[in-house]
Every structure is written in structure tokens, then in C-alpha cells.
Amino acid sequence: MSDIERVALSEASAEDLIVWLNDDVKVDADAFVRALPFVRANGLQSVIVCGTREPATGSVSYAGFNRHGLHPLSLRVIEPLPNSPVPIDTFNGNFVIVPEIVARSVGGIDGEFSHALADIDYGFRCHAAGVDVYLAPGTFGECPRNPPSPPTSVLREWRQFTGVKGGGNFASSRRILRKRNPLTWSAFLGATYALWWLRLLTRGRRS
Structure with a gap:
């Protein structure tokens, strides 16, 4: 757990929420108004993942994953439905809402990862701790995916x-x-x- 997470939890109450938000996400003005009912519907016991979309096309850019195949890291992209949440195995950590009680149960982000896989790991840890993870319906902000690398060696x-x-x-x-x-x-x-x-x-x- 990072120092920032320790400070956040030391000052948090049972009704508080911890929000993961990448600095390249442009959050919709009504994002939290739309997301909070799904957080509350699960009694502050579940992680809620908020999908994002490409600014230019409106297509989903970051969302969730389900296990697919024998390899532990073989994952299938799950996109949000229009009107109902979807249970998922793990997620991209661009915009995620973690209730305080869940954060205390699961712990913080594992800082030993170099960059990628820390959010994937957190989703797996949630399930290991008996915490459900849901992808909220629709998208909640803009966040462009990294452009594909040009052909190279x-x-x-x-x-x-x-x-x-x-x-x-x-x-x-x-x-x-x-x-x-x-x-x-x-x-x-x-x-x-x-x-x-x-x-x-x-x-x-x-x-």
C-alpha cells in the first residue's frame, strides 16, 4: 500500500469511497451522479469499474476483462452494457470506485509492478477476497488509448x-x-x- 493510500484510509470513514482516476481521463460532468447508484446498490461491498471512451469515435477505450482460456493472463475484453452492470473478473484501472471497506479488506495497489498488470492484479485480489467487481453501464469519460506503434523491427x-x-x-x-x-x-x-x-x-x- 502506498503512502497516499495509507493517508486516505487513515482519514476515511465507512461511508467513504476511494476513486482511482488516471490523469488522462476527462470525466463526464454527470459521471459520479450516474455511478453512485451502482455503488450504493451493492451496499458499498463491491468495486465499480467505470468504462471510458475514445474522444474521436465514442468507442469504448478502457473497461473490464473476463478470464478466457487456460493461461491466467488470457483475458477477453468486456464492454459495458447500456443499462445494467456486468460482473467482471478484472479491469483497466483508469476510472474505478473502491468503497473504503473494500480497500481495507483487499489492501492497496501492489507497488512492486513496473507499470502494467497492477490493476489486473487488483481485480484478481478482489475475487480472492470475496469482493465482487462490476462494470457499470455506459461510459463515464474520455480517455484515448495509446496509439499503436508503427511497424518496426x-x-x-x-x-x-x-x-x-x-x-x-x-x-x-x-x-x-x-x-x-x-x-x-x-x-x-x-x-x-x-x-x-x-x-x-x-x-x-x-x-
């Missing part, structure tokens, strides 16, 4: 994937897999990189 793509901000960063991938699968994490870690190379080779054949 295989070595540069590999360095991006395994770098500090990459989804395949070795230290972060090892950390989340060891948490989820203490006995078989090394096999899944190897599979992570094997699948990356398989997708690269398959992409090359299609092109």
Missing part, C-alpha cells in the same frame, strides 16, 4: 513488450503469475513469451 517490438510499460515485462509477469499459480507459474511464464512469438510468426504469414 522484431527486436524493438520485443523490447517494447518486455519493457517497463510492456504487458510482458519479466518482473511484473513473474509477480502476477506467482501470486495466481504458486506451483506452475514458471510454465505459464514460458507460455507467455512462446505465445507472443507465435502471434508474431502468424502475423508475418498473414501479411
Whole structure:
């Protein structure tokens, strides 16, 4: 738990909410008015994820995920429904509402991750602690996704994937897999990189 989280919890009451908000999210004027009924409907016992959209197109940019496949990090994107919340396994942490009681139960964000996967890890930890996670209906602000990298060399793509901000960063991938699968994490870690190379080779054949 970070120092900021400790201070927030030390001053929070049972009715308070902790909001995760990336600095690149432009929140809708009525975002909290629309989100609060879903927080209260679950008795301040659940995490509520608020999806965001692309400024230019209005399409969903960040939302939630459900497990999909044998690999612990094989995730399928879940987009918000128009009118009802959706239970999800984990999420992008761009705009998330965490009730105080949940924050005390689950703990803070794991600061040992390099960049990516800390929010994914938190969603998994919620479920391990018996805390439900829901994706609220609709979107609650604008947040553009990082633009895709232009075609480049295989070595540069590999360095991006395994770098500090990459989804395949070795230290972060090892950390989340060891948490989820203490006995078989090394096999899944190897599979992570094997699948990356398989997708690269398959992409090359299609092109």
C-alpha cells in the first residue's frame, strides 16, 4: 500500500469511497451522479469499474476483462452494457470506485509492478477476497488509448513488450503469475513469451 493510500484510509470513514482516476481521463460532468447508484446498490461491498471512451469515435477505450482460456493472463475484453452492470473478473484501472471497506479488506495497489498488470492484479485480489467487481453501464469519460506503434523491427517490438510499460515485462509477469499459480507459474511464464512469438510468426504469414 502506498503512502497516499495509507493517508486516505487513515482519514476515511465507512461511508467513504476511494476513486482511482488516471490523469488522462476527462470525466463526464454527470459521471459520479450516474455511478453512485451502482455503488450504493451493492451496499458499498463491491468495486465499480467505470468504462471510458475514445474522444474521436465514442468507442469504448478502457473497461473490464473476463478470464478466457487456460493461461491466467488470457483475458477477453468486456464492454459495458447500456443499462445494467456486468460482473467482471478484472479491469483497466483508469476510472474505478473502491468503497473504503473494500480497500481495507483487499489492501492497496501492489507497488512492486513496473507499470502494467497492477490493476489486473487488483481485480484478481478482489475475487480472492470475496469482493465482487462490476462494470457499470455506459461510459463515464474520455480517455484515448495509446496509439499503436508503427511497424518496426522484431527486436524493438520485443523490447517494447518486455519493457517497463510492456504487458510482458519479466518482473511484473513473474509477480502476477506467482501470486495466481504458486506451483506452475514458471510454465505459464514460458507460455507467455512462446505465445507472443507465435502471434508474431502468424502475423508475418498473414501479411
